[in-house]
Amino acid sequence: MMGSLAIWIKGTPISWFVNHYAWVWPTCETLHFIGLTFLIGTVGVLDMRILGIAKELEIAAMHRLIRWGIGGFIINLVTGILFFFGQPDGYIGNIAFYLKMLFVVLAGVNVTIFYLTVYEEVEKLAPGGDAPFAAKVIAAVSLFFWVGVIFFGRMLPFLGNSF
Amino acid sequence: MMDFLIRVEHSGFSTWVRGSGSVFSYPLILFLHTVGLSMVAGVNTAVDLRILGFAPRVRLAPMEKFYPIMWWGFAINAVTGVILLAASASTIAISGVFWTKMVLILLAVVDLQVIRNRIFRDPLVDKRPVPMNDRLLALLSILLWTGAITAGRLIAYVGAGAAENGITTLFYFKG
Numbered sequence: 442m443m444g445s446l447a448i449w450i451k452g453t454p455i456s457w458f459v460n461h462y463a464w465v466w467p468t469c470e471t472l473h474f475i476g477l478t479f480l481i482g483t484v485g486v487l488d489m490r491i492l493g494i495a496k497e498l499e500i501a502a503m504h505r506l507i508r509w510g511i512g513g514f515i516i517n518l519v520t521g522i523l524f525f526f527g528q529p530d531g532y533i534g535n536i537a538f539y540l541k542m543l544f545v546v547l548a549g550v551n552v553t554i555f556y557l558t559v560y561e562e563v564e565k566l567a568p569g570g571d572a573p574f575a576a577k578v579i580a581a582v583s584l585f586f587w588v589g590v591i592f593f594g595r596m597l598p599f600l601g602n603s604f
Numbered sequence: 605m606m607d608f609l610i611r612v613e614h615s616g617f618s619t620w621v622r623g624s625g626s627v628f629s630y631p632l633i634l635f636l637h638t639v640g641l642s643m644v645a646g647v648n649t650a651v652d653l654r655i656l657g658f659a660p661r662v663r664l665a666p667m668e669k670f671y672p673i674m675w676w677g678f679a680i681n682a683v684t685g686v687i688l689l690a691a692s693a694s695t696i697a698i699s700g701v702f703w704t705k706m707v708l709i710l711l712a713v714v715d716l717q718v719i720r721n722r723i724f725r726d727p728l729v730d731k732r733p734v735p736m737n738d739r740l741l742a743l744l745s746i747l748l749w750t751g752a753i754t755a756g757r758l759i760a761y762v763g764a765g766a767a768e769n770g771i772t773t774l775f776y777f778k779g
Contacts, residue, residue, distance in 0.1 A: 467761045471753060471758070474641070475753055477638075478645045478646045479649060482645070482648070485643075486647055489670070494670070494673070495667060495670060498662060499663070502659055505658065505662075506653055506654065506658065568663065591639060591642065595635040
């Protein structure tokens with residue numbers, strides 16, 4: 442049974458665009474994985490440095506890479522919205538989709554806490570400097586949430602049985 | 605050859621991976637394949653961006669410590685990739701897109717080693733900007749991983765691998 446939200450979405454030009462051209466969906470999937478690579482790659486190396494791998498790296502200097510991760514996130518937000526508009530019945534009511542979105546939000550809350558609490562201290566760390574314990578916890582939680590986002594993204598067709 | 609591929613695909617293990625319905629079979633392996641991707645292609649992309657000059661104040665030499673992470677990612681994906689191949693051997697092993705992906709990954713891994721030898725093992729690393737020729741290795745690396753990801757995604761849509769999806773060509777109108 443399709444809810445009224447799904448029916449409305451199906452009538453939008455965006456939904457038509459995603460479904461009318463067979464190349465749109467695989468192209469968006471490809472871009473979604475490339476976005477993932479940029480996001481997890483740049484955020485991941487910063488998290489690993491905070492956790493103590495390659496401590497000789499200066500965190501303030503590494504932080505410039507994060508804009509590429511934000512770029513990856515934007516690519517994935519846009520392609521993700523296209524997926525949702527293309528096949529709303531695959532996502533609405535799908536527990537894996539709700540958990541994936543929850544983990545994206547939790548990763549966002551975590552990074553907000555990072556900037557509001559420990560970032561100022563971490564940014565001043567000299568090469569070789571050990572990050573405070575609180576920062577390490579936040580970095581580990583960041584990796585956990587992003588891997589969780591990948592997990593529930595991959596589970597979309599399996600846990601929800603929607604596709 | 606086809607007999608062999610079909611035997612592999614019909615083996616007990618492949619059948620379990622493909623059709624057991626357990627979250628620990630096909631879904632878990634796909635998930636691990638994506639985690640491996642983010643470790644090898646993701647971390648490599650971050651290293652490439654630094655080499656290209658986008659975070660110039662980051663010292664390069666310590667970044668070599670990320671190589672084991674990338675190799676672990678590669679190892680996870682080699683193992684999970686072989687399992688995914690075995691599960692659908694008769695279609696994927698004859699897919700041109702799949703072999704394109706394999707060639708791109710091989711080139712990306714060779715490039716990663718060349719980057720190690722030419723850039724990280726350069727006695728002048730961090731004492732001068734990375735020479736333009738060596739920066740091209742990093743650009744090539746991003747292009748090769750992007751290509752490998754694209755080919756990997758398209759296995760399910762183009763050529764023999766698409767047969768399972770019932771898709772014959774990407775460029776038809778559904779409308």
